[in-house]
Amino acid sequence: MELEIRDIQKRYGKKQVLKKAGLTAGKGQCTGIIGANGCGKSTLLRVLAGAEKADGGGIFLDGRKISNPSREMARYTGYIPQESVLMPELTVADNLKLWASFGDYRENLKRLADLSDQFRIKDFYKERVKNLSGGMEKRVNIVCALLHEPEILLMDEPSAALDLVFKQELKMYIRDFIQKGGSILLSSHDEGELSLCQNLWAIKEGETHKVPEGLSIEEITSKYIA
Known part of the structure; x- marks a missing residue:
């Protein structure tokens, strides 16, 4: 599924964070x-996930404009934010059951078994989330985002707090996901x-810019990040 955004705008008070964001x-x-x-x-990823409302612009899926992003985008996207979406007082198992309850519960439980093996979270199912390390919590968040077999993944610094082994596991999942058409x-x-x-794509001064191919990391940093 192709995701396209056109002229997305977002303001917090007097600060215009996104002025004219567009990409495919x-x-x-x-x-x-x-x-x-x-x-x-x-901010852009939160808008696309339906977690925040844009002040202007449009979101399109396969050329069709989404009229209600907060509801419709949840049907197609899996969102891995920087911050945890888990309830800290609940166990990992209870959090996962809660996420599995959205949609086809039985099918989600089947996928949960496979994802739990892949990201090795079964060993701490009974732990309360508040007692997990940052890496453990991140792995559970990733599994939650993948449970519903989304067609689009929105990933905000997804490997932050992961150790080298699970960074590689995540990269393998990304390769497999796009090979299957995601x-x-x-x-x-x-x-x-x-x-x-x-x-x-680079965001600079609230606008998006397509990064030309062939630039070195130093050139990209100098032009779009520094």
Whole structure:
């Protein structure tokens, strides 16, 4: 499924974070978003996930404009934010059951078994989330986002707090996901993750810019991040 955004705008009080954001994330592709801290990368992903409402612009899926992003985008997207979406007082198992209850519960439980093996979270199912390490909690958040077999993944610094083993596991999942025709929009500072992207977009001064192919990391940093 192709995701396209046109002229997305978002303001917090007097601060215009996104002025004119537009990009395309093609089917079967990983599309990267780069930019300086605070440039609006996370804001854009929250808008696309339906977690926040844009002040202007449009979101399109396969050319069709989405009229109610807060409801419709949840049907097609899996969202891995920087911050945890889990309830800290509940156990990992209870959090996962809660997420599995959205949609086809039986099918979600089947996928949960496979994902739990892949990201090795079964060993701490009975632990309360508040007692987990940052890496453990991130792995559970990733599993929650993947439970419903989304067609589009929105990933905001997804490997943050993960150790090397699970960074590699996540990269393998990303490769497999796009090979099967999924679309990924990925915000990251990790060169390894960005190397998986077929296209790069930069956010600077509230606007998006297509990064030309062939630029070195130093050139990209100098032009779009510094």
